[in-house]
Structure formats: C-alpha cells, structure tokens
Amino acid sequence: MTPRAPVPGIPELTGLRSSKPSWYAEYRQTAEDLSRAMTQLEHVARVLSATGQGADALCRAVVDATAGQLAVPWVVLALAEEALPLARPRLVGRGPGGARVAELAALPAEVGRPVAAALAAGEVEPWRADGGAVVVPLVVDGDPVGALVACGGAPRSADPADLSILRIVANQSAVALHADHLLARSEALRRQTERLYAEADQRARDLAERHEQLAEAEHRLDVAAQREAVDAERHRIARELHDSVAQHVLSAGMTIEWCRPEVAHHTEVHERLGHAKALTREAVERLRGAIHALSEHEHGLPGPALPGLLDRLPSVPGLAVAVRVEGRPRVLPPEAEHQLFRIATECLSNTARHAGATRATVRLGYRPGEVRLSVADDGTGDPETLRRLLRAAVRRGDGHHRGLRNIESRCRELGAGLRVTRARMGGVRVEVRLPFPSDPPAEETGD
16 A cells, blocks of 8 residues: 655645745744644643642643743742732742742742742733743732743743733633632631631520529529518517517416415316416417517528428427428428428427327428428327317317317418328327429338
8 A cells, every 4th residue: 555645734835836935934934823823722721621620730730831832941820928818829830840849938049039029010911021031910800919920041032922821821820819719718707607606606505504593593582582571570470479469468377376366265266267377378388489480580590491490399398309301302482381380380289288299200201292291299199089170170260279270271371281190109190291393202201
C-alpha cells in the first residue's frame, strides 16, 4: 500500500500560491497567531475545568497556564494583605522546574519585589513593570484584591490577546477566592449562631431554674407570713385566756373554797362544792395547758411544726406519753397542724380522766396520700362504748362529752376520717386519717 503524502500546511500552501514576496511572511504570522490563539484557548479550557475542584486547584491551574503562555520561570498569584481575609490560598507561586511556593517570604528578592509592588499598586488594568514583569490585577466588584505576576528571565512580549486571556483567568481565580471567602465567613457565622443559640438555650434553662427558685421563695414567704399571722392570733388568744377566763375561773374556785366551811353541816352541799372546786382546779389546769400550747412559738423547732408540737405535749400526771413519728415529715397547712395537735391533746386528756391508763403512745405517720395521727393507751376503756358515746355527743350537741364532740368536729373541718379501735396495748386507739399528697410510702409499724 502506497503511503499517503503528508497534508501540506498553511506555510506550504500560502508559499506556493503566493506570487508576492510579502504575502508569505504575512501568512506565516497569521499561522503563528492562530496557533498561539489555540494554545491560549487550551490554557483557558484547562483553567476553567479546574474551577469545580476548589480555589486552590484553580489558582494552581492559572499559575501553570500563565507560565506556559508567557514562557517565564516565575509566576505568582497573591492576595493583598487585607483583602478577602478568610480566602485560601493567600499565595500560589511557581518557580523554575515547576517548584511550588506558598509564602511571600520564600520568594527570591528579584521576584518578591515586583509581587509586593503589584499588591500595593491598587491598579485594576494589566501593565508591564519597569523590570519586565507582567502584572494582571485580581479584581472583585471593581476593586483590586490581589495580582497575577509573571517575571524572571526574558518573557515573551505579551500582546493584547495575551493580556485578555490572562485577565479572564485572573478574574476567574479572583471569583473563586471571593467565593471561598464568603463560604468561610458563612461557616464562621453558622458556628457563631450555633454557639449563641446554645448560650441562649442555657440562659433560658438558667432563667427557668431561677424562676422556679423565685416561686419557691415566694411560697415560703407566703407560708411564713401565714405562720406569723397565726402565731400573732394564738398569742392574742393566749393573753385573753390568761387575763380574763383563767382569772375568772380562779376567782370562782376561791369563792367555792371560801363557801365550803360555811356549809360543812350540810353534807350533800359540802360534797357538791368539793366537786365544783375540783372541776375549777381541772379547768384551770386545762386552761394553763392551752395557754402554754398557744404561747409556744413554732419557729426554730426541728423539722416540720407538727412533730415539734407533739414533742411538747403538756405532761399529764400519772400518764407516761411516748411520741413516735414515722415516714418522712413534710409541712402541712398551719390550720391542719394546729387541729391535729389539739386532737392529740384532747385524746390524752380523755385518757387521763376516764381510762385509768398509765401509758399512752402518740403516733404520727406520713404515708402515701395521707397523714395518720393515732393515740393509744393501756387503760380500761372500751372502743364500742366510746363509739356509742361519740355518736350520742354528735346527735345531742349539748355540753355532754364535749371533748369527744370537739374531736369529731375538728376531723370534720379537716376532711379527715376518725376511727376508734382496740389498741394492742389493751386500751383504746383513736386514729385520724387526713388525706394529703405525699412522697413514696413509708414502712408501717404497729402500736
């Protein structure tokens, strides 16, 4: 097979067909210009293809394309010191043999000087420096942010087409660096927003905690104010009882004592006056106990007020009283504490007067959903008889069995249940159950 003859190029064709000596040179120049334009387009294509790989890859491609187009040993693309502070890279340099440089201080002096001058010039149009360096500014929104500098050796003369190509690739790198700066700033703003949101969330939690503490403090102040008002009223009542009622009862007792010798000859009257004297003495003792209980200040007692009050129950001659507290104590409304304390006092008084007991146990239990108060004794009382007397006292409403009626009315005011049973000690057990929200159940024990 006969080999195909090579296709003649533009020089051959133009030279053979040209009859004028000047035409051949013009065609050769045209061919060179077309070839260089194709090479420049290839450089632009390579640069644009690196755009999607990020700012660093694009800047490297621009530097390599510039070095190849202008045939110079040194090409540096750098950003001004204060321009696009978050953009990376700040400097991309290519030296002889393709050596990479990333810092201005690492450039030779003959390269660093034109680069520094180009960054400080503030121009927006390409120019050729006195030392022969070709400078193409990096422009963003009409403002110079850096420069592309080609220097060293004897660079090929850059014509307007070269400068146009260099301006395109330089601006392409400027746009990529600007985008990198904006992305970094957006990321910094996102992190700052997350940090501020976390701080705001923490402050919101702190505020909610402070609000709860404030609400608790306000509740404590309200309770303290209520207690103070109750204490003031109790002291006023105690003073009234001491200054008026107790004095009148004492005067009545003294009058009875004065009258008894006068009727010694009348046996029945004498006995009745003796009984009246005993009643007045008992009334005075009970008044003194009530005055003492009312005068006792609840503040400063250990734990909730009711356990502290029970520890200060008035002593009853001939009756040993033990107080037991079960479960975790918690604060009840002041009125409930006062009523339960009065119930315990009334039960002990009835035990001492009617049951013939020597021992009594007052038990206060904090249980799930309720508070229990019980008074048990070892006396001779009968639960069924006591229940019958209690029903009779409620029905009659007169002065008979006033103590039992007081216990029943106090329970009714509190919304508490009242139960009378046989105590393990052998006597009677009076139990009051007051519904009240509570903590986990406590272990029960018997009498």
